[in-house]
Amino acid sequence: MEALAGLRVVEIANEVSGPYCGKLLVDVGADVTKIEPPAGDPLRRWGPFPDGVPDPDRCGLFEYLNTGKHIVTMDLARDATLAHQLITQADVLVEALSPGTLDSWGLGADVLSRLNPKLVVVRISNFGQHGPSRDRAATTLTMQAASGWVSGRDPDRPPVQAGARISEYVAGGYAALGALTALRISVSDNVIEVDVSVLESLLSTLPYPMLMAERMRALGWSGKTRSSPLLGIVPAADGWVGVNCLTGQHWLDVCAMLGLPEFGDQQIAVMLDSSQRAEFLAAARPWLAERTVAEIVELSQALRIPASPVADAAAVLQCPQYVKREFFVDGGGADWSFRCPGPAFRSAKVSPTPRRPVARTADPASPFSGTKVLDLTTFWSGAYLTCYLGAFGADVVKVESIQRPDGHRYSGVYPHEGPDWYERSTIWQATNLNKRDITLDLTSQRGRELVGKLAREADVVIENFSPRVMGQFGLDYQSLVSLRPDVIFVRMPGFGLDGPWRDYVGWALNFEQTSGMAAVTGYPDGPPCNLQGPADPIVGVHAGIALLAALEHRRRTGEGQLIEIAQIQVCAAITAEPVIEYSMTGTVSPRTGNRQRGYCQGVYPTAVEGAWVALSVRDHADWSQLVAAMGRQEAEKTADPFALSPDAFDDLVAAWTRTLAPSEIVSALQARNVPAEEVLTADRMYDVAQLDARGYYEDFEHPVTGRHRYPGWPFRITPGPARHHRITPPTLGQHNTEVLHGLGVTDEELDALRRDRVIGERPLHA
Numbered sequence: 001m002e003a004l005a006g007l008r009v010v011e012i013a014n015e016v017s018g019p020y021c022g023k024l025l026v027d028v029g030a031d032v033t034k035i036e037p038p039a040g041d042p043l044r045r046w047g048p049f050p051d052g053v054p055d056p057d058r059c060g061l062f063e064y065l066n067t068g069k070h071i072v073t074m075d076l077a078r079d080a081t082l083a084h085q086l087i088t089q090a091d092v093l094v095e096a097l098s099p100g101t102l103d104s105w106g107l108g109a110d111v112l113s114r115l116n117p118k119l120v121v122v123r124i125s126n127f128g129q130h131g132p133s134r135d136r137a138a139t140t141l142t143m144q145a146a147s148g149w150v151s152g153r154d155p156d157r158p159p160v161q162a163g164a165r166i167s168e169y170v171a172g173g174y175a176a177l178g179a180l181t182a183l184r185i186s187v188s189d190n191v192i193e194v195d196v197s198v199l200e201s202l203l204s205t206l207p208y209p210m211l212m213a214e215r216m217r218a219l220g221w222s223g224k225t226r227s228s229p230l231l232g233i234v235p236a237a238d239g240w241v242g243v244n245c246l247t248g249q250h251w252l253d254v255c256a257m258l259g260l261p262e263f264g265d266q267q268i269a270v271m272l273d274s275s276q277r278a279e280f281l282a283a284a285r286p287w288l289a290e291r292t293v294a295e296i297v298e299l300s301q302a303l304r305i306p307a308s309p310v311a312d313a314a315a316v317l318q319c320p321q322y323v324k325r326e327f328f329v330d331g332g333g334a335d336w337s338f339r340c341p342g343p344a345f346r347s348a349k350v351s352p353t354p355r356r357p358v359a360r361t362a363d364p365a366s367p368f369s370g371t372k373v374l375d376l377t378t379f380w381s382g383a384y385l386t387c388y389l390g391a392f393g394a395d396v397v398k399v400e401s402i403q404r405p406d407g408h409r410y411s412g413v414y415p416h417e418g419p420d421w422y423e424r425s426t427i428w429q430a431t432n433l434n435k436r437d438i439t440l441d442l443t444s445q446r447g448r449e450l451v452g453k454l455a456r457e458a459d460v461v462i463e464n465f466s467p468r469v470m471g472q473f474g475l476d477y478q479s480l481v482s483l484r485p486d487v488i489f490v491r492m493p494g495f496g497l498d499g500p501w502r503d504y505v506g507w508a509l510n511f512e513q514t515s516g517m518a519a520v521t522g523y524p525d526g527p528p529c530n531l532q533g534p535a536d537p538i539v540g541v542h543a544g545i546a547l548l549a550a551l552e553h554r555r556r557t558g559e560g561q562l563i564e565i566a567q568i569q570v571c572a573a574i575t576a577e578p579v580i581e582y583s584m585t586g587t588v589s590p591r592t593g594n595r596q597r598g599y600c601q602g603v604y605p606t607a608v609e610g611a612w613v614a615l616s617v618r619d620h621a622d623w624s625q626l627v628a629a630m631g632r633q634e635a636e637k638t639a640d641p642f643a644l645s646p647d648a649f650d651d652l653v654a655a656w657t658r659t660l661a662p663s664e665i666v667s668a669l670q671a672r673n674v675p676a677e678e679v680l681t682a683d684r685m686y687d688v689a690q691l692d693a694r695g696y697y698e699d700f701e702h703p704v705t706g707r708h709r710y711p712g713w714p715f716r717i718t719p720g721p722a723r724h725h726r727i728t729p730p731t732l733g734q735h736n737t738e739v740l741h742g743l744g745v746t747d748e749e750l751d752a753l754r755r756d757r758v759i760g761e762r763p764l765h766a
Contacts, residue, residue, distance in 0.1 A: 018096030020172030028549035048581035060580040096124040117189040128197035131693035145614035146677040147202035158603040163520030169574035180548035200714030205534035209682035211426035240310035242513035313582035321501040339583035345546040366393025374458035382464030384540030390434025402760035429729040437730035464492035486560040496566035508535040515571035615676040625672035733761040
């Protein structure tokens with residue numbers, strides 16, 4: 001996909017997040033020049049290497065993130081003359097440095113404006129470019145802790161981070177999306193800045209736990225109440241399998257499959273009560289132990305139960321779906337090679353026209369003004385993308401039906417709450433801001449006629465059902481093209497539009513399991529662990545990048561196109577390191593818990609029950625400061641913490657942290673520039689001063705559930721949209737009259753449509 005051929009990008013970034021942003025821009029055709037310091041990107045020393053022998057010129061992960069870029073070596077702290085020349089000719093500058101670093105090198109905002117007043121500057125930093133936490137010391141572990149990504153998965157062990165540096169890719173994805181959005185803004189002689197916060201990026205991929213905690217308290221439960229996926233990851237006869245109920249019907253079908261119908265009416269209890277969950281899993285274990293992973297997946301899928309193998313790096317490369325789709329490609333050089341993920345999205349269209357996109361809107365507050373989007377999505381990933389487009393000015397019409405409303409309306413809500421219970425889902429609300437909502441029965445001829453009229457007016461059509469669904473409604477790509485030749489059709493199937501698993505059902509947890517994300521998360525001697533479902537919004541971000549490139553291609557050529565974003569491929573793209581390492585060494589590395597190569601670190605108990613802190617010792621300077629903070633003689637005798645065993649280090653640190661409150665530990669260490677953060681829990685996510693300072697949350701009044709603080713997007717564009725969202729979440733069919741009147745439907749016809757149940761404002765079976 002080379003829709004942005006001729007777009008010139010300068011990248012001043014090391015490690016993962018900034019280079020991944022650059023890689024995504026390369027994937028859509030941009031010309032990226034990476035400025036590397038004389039000592040080289042530290043990632044070159046990370047590995048993996050052929051045969052395990054360190055070689056900065058043969059680092060697989062570095063090559064994966066930087067293939068296709070022009071690389072120049074430059075000491076910007078000494079002389080930025082050549083950088084000036086590159087920036088003068090660039091459209092986008094991506095930097096992932098500590099705030100203020102470019103200023104110290106003579107590349108502050110005023111200089112950039114003089115060099116190139118049309119420049120888009122993308123800044124990626126841990127906490128953002130302003131706010132009380134801007135300059136805090138941080139590592140990947142402490143950022144995960146600060147954002148709620150470090151999660152309790154075993155009641156007898158500390159909560160654990162996501163593995164394989166997955167979290168570092170997330171901000172890079174948002175940065176690329178922000179860059180392409182900013183390019184649509186037209187300003188005169190004024191650099192546009194995209195301020196990307198890693199903290200907010202990670203928080204933005206969680207399933208709105210702060211809203212759920214608020215809801216749990218309103219229902220009389222603890223704000224810390226957490227449900228567990230069912231069955232989740234469980235052992236089979238020959239490995240680990242994920243069986244992931246998403247609906248009540250899935251649960252009933254699982255109970256029937258396991259021969260445990262007596263648990264059919266206990267779904268909520270098993271989800272929320274650890275003792276009842278243990279009882280259920282004990283009853284299920286004999287059935288699971290008698291069957292292989294493949295047998296369980298095959299039977300579950302035959303019953304339309306979302307199930308998938310929990311694949312490690314070796315199994316990922318052998319997965320028949322990836323193999324058939326030829327997703328993994330060769331990387332490396334003439335004398336060395338490895339396997340790595342290919343681009344996360346597919347499109348056949350390329351654009352030959354060079355140079356920078358010309359912005360389509362003069363209103364910085366609405367980069368997508370004038371773009372009409374037909375939203376045929378369900379659940380989270382597709383709806384997350386359309387929520388974003390609507391936030392920044394697109395006219396988004398979401399189509400549901402009273403026969404089958406969006407399934408996310410039923411997430412975390414219960415019929416006993418009243419006749420409008422299906423309007424109360426926090427995750428549905430937070431994902432469907434900025435839209436108009438209508439209902440159409442697409443199994444009826446009249447419903448299909450009306451959706452066809454909407455498609456005829458739409459610039460973009462987006463769906464994320466399994467591949468067969470759109471064809472059943474006469475909404476395949478060729479049908480849409482016959483209605484509007486330049487339509488852009490974004491399809492987001494879980495497993496892809498082709499391949500042996502094409503018709504498998506699945507959701508975020510399945511994609512995390514299939515792609516290797518779950519296999520690298522957890523303790524070395526424990527089971528693989530689900531993350532918390534970040535696959536959905538991460539997929540939505542990648543789909544947004546592909547869509548914005550396609551919109552630019554259409555502006556240049558007048559051509560629409562079909563874009564395919566297979567969700568398992570996006571997940572694999574951000575879990576690249578284990579696959580690269582296995583392909584180079586033949587070894588599947590064990591899970592690392594809360595460790596990271598080169599650091600002494602972990603998650604430790606505090607004097608407050610249930611509260612944890614994460615801290616990292618990056619070098620001997622950190623160790624000296626930690627020793628001073630602890631004031632312990634036994635610590636002073638340990639001159640080199642890196643010579644300690646990990647368990648000995650943990651024991652030493654935990655003996656100190658257990659005596660103090662989390663805030664005392666974090667304050668003592670941050671004052672000494674040692675990375676430390678309390679593990680953020682759902683009930684405290686509204687109490688983060690940094691988020692308040694940056695206006696991350698916005699208040700909206702929902703007509704059924706009242707006022708809520710909804711999370712925004714993890715970057716600010718300046719000049720650009722002043723708000724994160726525009727419109728409160730709609731109720732079911734709220735805009736039937738408004739939208740259908742716009743199609744020429746009369747009041748008499750509306751009455752007939754309601755009478756015939758083609759449209760409506762309440763679910764048919766609520």
